[in-house]
Amino acid sequence: MAEADGTRRRPRQLGELADVYDFLEEVRLRPNMWVRHNSLQHLDSMLTGYRVALGIHDIAEPFDFWNPGSHRPFSQWLCQRLGRQSSLGWATEIEREAEQAGRPAMEMFFEFLDEFRGRAHEL
Known part of the structure; x- marks a missing residue:
């Protein structure tokens, strides 16, 4: 991903990341390194692990990708955006x-993610 001045942003170390969105920016920068076969199913599994780790370590962080239950803002937004309901999850x-x-x-995921995040700031 390029910076505003056109230079390519350098990858960051995990200790430099503050939240799931920082992590996703690293995935965007080098998807083949992070996600097997560029599969959104694999990315969804990684994000599920991220959410589980937050719970295990009792870390309070807003998390928009949790599929079970009713707290899943990204999935709900995506269904509205696509004009249909689905129980299959955002990755599928x-x-x-x-x-x-x-x-x-x-x-396409990152385009939707950018749109979702842009709308969240509008609300």
């Missing part, structure tokens, strides 16, 4: 959208 829905559009699913 984005992979389906990407396949229909003939586009990489990881690229």
Whole structure:
């Protein structure tokens, strides 16, 4: 990912990351390093592990990707954005959208994520 001045941003060490969105920016920068086969299912599994670790270590961090239960803002937003309900989860829905559009699913995920985060700041 490029900085505002056009230079490529350097990868950061895990200790430099503050939250899940910082982690996702590292994934965006080097998806092949972090996510097997650029699969959103694998990314979803990683994020589930991230959420479990937050719970185990009693860390209070806003987390928009938790699928079980009713607290899943990204999934709810995505269903509204796509105009349909689904119990399959955000990763499957984005992979389906990407396949229909003939586009990489990881690229589409980050476009949706940017839109989601932009809308969250508007509310």
